[in-house]
Amino acid sequence: MAQSYNICLDVGGTKVLGAIFDENREIIYRLKKKTTEGGSSTENIEQVIISVVEEMIDKSGIKKSKIHAVASCAPGVIDQENGIVLFTPNLPMRDYDIRTPMEKRFGVPFYIGNDVNLGVLGEYRFGAAKGYKNVVGFFVGTGMGGGLILDGRLFTGNKFKAAEYGHMILDPEGPLCGCGQRGCLEAFSSKKGMSAYIRQQASRGRKSMLADQVTDGVFRSKFLKQAIAEKDPVTMEAVDRACHYLAVATGNMINTISPDVVVYGGGVMEAVGDLFLKKILAEVDRYCMPTIRSTVELKVASLGDDSVLYGDLAMIEDSDK
Amino acid sequence: MAQSYNICLDVGGTKVLGAIFDENREIIYRLKKKTTEGGSSTENIEQVIISVVEEMIDKSGIKKSKIHAVASCAPGVIDQENGIVLFTPNLPMRDYDIRTPMEKRFGVPFYIGNDVNLGVLGEYRFGAAKGYKNVVGFFVGTGMGGGLILDGRLFTGNKFKAAEYGHMILDPEGPLCGCGQRGCLEAFSSKKGMSAYIRQQASRGRKSMLADQVTDGVFRSKFLKQAIAEKDPVTMEAVDRACHYLAVATGNMINTISPDVVVYGGGVMEAVGDLFLKKILAEVDRYCMPTIRSTVELKVASLGDDSVLYGDLAMIEDSDK
Numbered sequence: 001m002a003q004s005y006n007i008c009l010d011v012g013g014t015k016v017l018g019a020i021f022d023e024n025r026e027i028i029y030r031l032k033k034k035t036t037e038g039g040s041s042t043e044n045i046e047q048v049i050i051s052v053v054e055e056m057i058d059k060s061g062i063k064k065s066k067i068h069a070v071a072s073c074a075p076g077v078i079d080q081e082n083g084i085v086l087f088t089p090n091l092p093m094r095d096y097d098i099r100t101p102m103e104k105r106f107g108v109p110f111y112i113g114n115d116v117n118l119g120v121l122g123e124y125r126f127g128a129a130k131g132y133k134n135v136v137g138f139f140v141g142t143g144m145g146g147g148l149i150l151d152g153r154l155f156t157g158n159k160f161k162a163a164e165y166g167h168m169i170l171d172p173e174g175p176l177c178g179c180g181q182r183g184c185l186e187a188f189s190s191k192k193g194m195s196a197y198i199r200q201q202a203s204r205g206r207k208s209m210l211a212d213q214v215t216d217g218v219f220r221s222k223f224l225k226q227a228i229a230e231k232d233p234v235t236m237e238a239v240d241r242a243c244h245y246l247a248v249a250t251g252n253m254i255n256t257i258s259p260d261v262v263v264y265g266g267g268v269m270e271a272v273g274d275l276f277l278k279k280i281l282a283e284v285d286r287y288c289m290p291t292i293r294s295t296v297e298l299k300v301a302s303l304g305d306d307s308v309l310y311g312d313l314a315m316i317e318d319s320d321k
Numbered sequence: 322m323a324q325s326y327n328i329c330l331d332v333g334g335t336k337v338l339g340a341i342f343d344e345n346r347e348i349i350y351r352l353k354k355k356t357t358e359g360g361s362s363t364e365n366i367e368q369v370i371i372s373v374v375e376e377m378i379d380k381s382g383i384k385k386s387k388i389h390a391v392a393s394c395a396p397g398v399i400d401q402e403n404g405i406v407l408f409t410p411n412l413p414m415r416d417y418d419i420r421t422p423m424e425k426r427f428g429v430p431f432y433i434g435n436d437v438n439l440g441v442l443g444e445y446r447f448g449a450a451k452g453y454k455n456v457v458g459f460f461v462g463t464g465m466g467g468g469l470i471l472d473g474r475l476f477t478g479n480k481f482k483a484a485e486y487g488h489m490i491l492d493p494e495g496p497l498c499g500c501g502q503r504g505c506l507e508a509f510s511s512k513k514g515m516s517a518y519i520r521q522q523a524s525r526g527r528k529s530m531l532a533d534q535v536t537d538g539v540f541r542s543k544f545l546k547q548a549i550a551e552k553d554p555v556t557m558e559a560v561d562r563a564c565h566y567l568a569v570a571t572g573n574m575i576n577t578i579s580p581d582v583v584v585y586g587g588g589v590m591e592a593v594g595d596l597f598l599k600k601i602l603a604e605v606d607r608y609c610m611p612t613i614r615s616t617v618e619l620k621v622a623s624l625g626d627d628s629v630l631y632g633d634l635a636m637i638e639d640s641d642k
Contacts, residue, residue, distance in 0.1 A: 133479070155472070157455055157578050158617065163579075165573070167576050167609075167610060172565075172569055181572075251502075252489045259479060291482060292485060
């Protein structure tokens with residue numbers, strides 16, 4: 001693998017991030033495009049993904065023959081073994097074999113996995129969860145994702161659908177979640193959950209500087225950071241509520257897995273992770289058994305927005321073994 | 322291992338069950354004693370455990386030289402690797418090395434593990450969960466235990482403390498649990514949880530035939546079965562509430578693990594498992610994601626009170642490998 005490069009992609013509902021890693025695992029080139037730049041059909045999205053790879057190769061000046069592998073994530077249920085996107089709530093791909101066209105196009109192995117699973121894998125191999133054996137990850141963004149490293153391996157369960165504890169029900173009579181259930185962690189603690197609370201308060205006539213920033217049901221994390229910095233009262237209520245339920249869910253996952261570490265990643269944690277962690281730590285002891293709590297650490301992810309790209313790289317390296 | 326015998330024990334807070342398995346995995350002899358028969362000190366309890374093994378050998382007429390191994394469970398946190406009882410809420414054993422005296426006494430390998438973990442292992446190897454790869458077990462008795470088989474192996478997490486999802490919080494404002502938290506699954510759905518509900522209703526002047534059967538905070542499962550058979554209204558309310566929260570917890574565990582099967586064991590399920598399963602099945606689809614639900618089966622345990630003894634046997638066979 002001397003002098004070779006790995007191309008890693010983070011395919012989301014709105015944008016595709018690309019990065020080229022050199023053999024020292026340094027990112028030497030980056031590119032970002034809108035996922036639906038060419039239209040929102042499956043073919044158009046595949047074309048965007050291909051064009052990101054091609055443009056990165058072109059502009060970085062690396063030789064095509066030096067590319068070792070290409071890896072990507074997608075937000076949804078992914079058959080990681082066969083490279084098939086089984087289901088994505090935010091992209092028009094269903095039972096879609098993306099490996100075959102990608103390998104045909106680039107002539108190197110192509111791997112794909114679930115975005116949050118890979119984010120946690122990235123943190124486990126190269127970030128805040130490095131050196132631990134059992135890892136519970138919470139990724140707090142528009143939604144709430146989970147990922148599990150158990151006995152040192154990414155755990156994917158039956159048909160790669162494990163770790164959806166973002167939809168763990170914490171109050172059967174709680175607010176409606178996008179998934180159709182009530183009182184899921186996501187409905188309280190994700191950007192969607194916090195936005196819903198802020199909109200609800202706005203509809204009662206309460207002012208909040210974050211209310212104006214909610215578009216398409218969510219705010220951007222940088223506006224959350226600003227509103228927190230200015231101690232906007234309604235925002236702080238939404239944050240307290242989010243952290244309360246994150247603490248309960250963390251306690252439940254500590255009791256369930258007895259992990260060595262719980263790691264919190266995603267856009268919200270990248271922006272305001274220290275505050276969230278402080279609030280979670282202030283409560284979590286109440287929600288899990290002291291003997292299990294005593295052997296687990298809680299940490300903010302350290303790779304920021306690159307967690308998933310590093311997870312892609314880990315997936316490539318695992319496949320090489 | 323020709324013509325050899327394994328001695329398996331189920332050490333509980335009130336009784337020690339013993340069984341001798343022959344080489345065809347048939348139970349050829351059984352014995353039961355009160356755990357605190359000789360007193361409630363650690364030494365006395367160890368003496369009861371030893372006496373169960375000795376008496377079974379004596380009375381069954383098997384030769385001591387034909388004993389292959391002895392295995393046991395205990396209710397608590399067990400260092401399965403080193404044979405140490407780290408902590409048991411209902412027995413006076415703490416950081417207690419039980420392997421050394423047992424191996425010294427009987428001259429064969431001695432293994433010990435957590436009771437519910439071994440119950441689920443027994444069902445996985447020889448019972449209702451046989452042939453599956455990822456198993457979530459709920460054991461409904463005085464308390465509420467859990468056990469996880471992941472990728473075909475018993476999962477024990479950091480320091481053997483995993484699978485305590487009996488203390489998963491389903492309502493942060495719910496009833497107080499013995500563990501000190503509020504709204505745990507155990508506080509709703511175990512015998513203790515159902516008993517608390519029934520006592521609460523009795524204190525409001527409502528009659529229930531099960532109320533008179535509650536001693537030391539619990540009823541015996543056969544009285545639950547009778548009260549259900551006679552459709553005792555308060556009992557049926559307690560059962561509906563227990564099954565509702567068991568369904569929510571099942572949904573949460575399905576989302577978290579994406580198991581192939583969920584298996585329900587323990588004394589309550591042995592007595593009234595069909596009714597409980599029917600009620601859980603009527604609700605569970607609401608509490609997990611349809612795509613994950615579609616690949617999981619829900620089953621009542623098939624080995625009854627012997628789940629744990631078969632789990633001991635599986636632990637011995639795994640150690641032989």
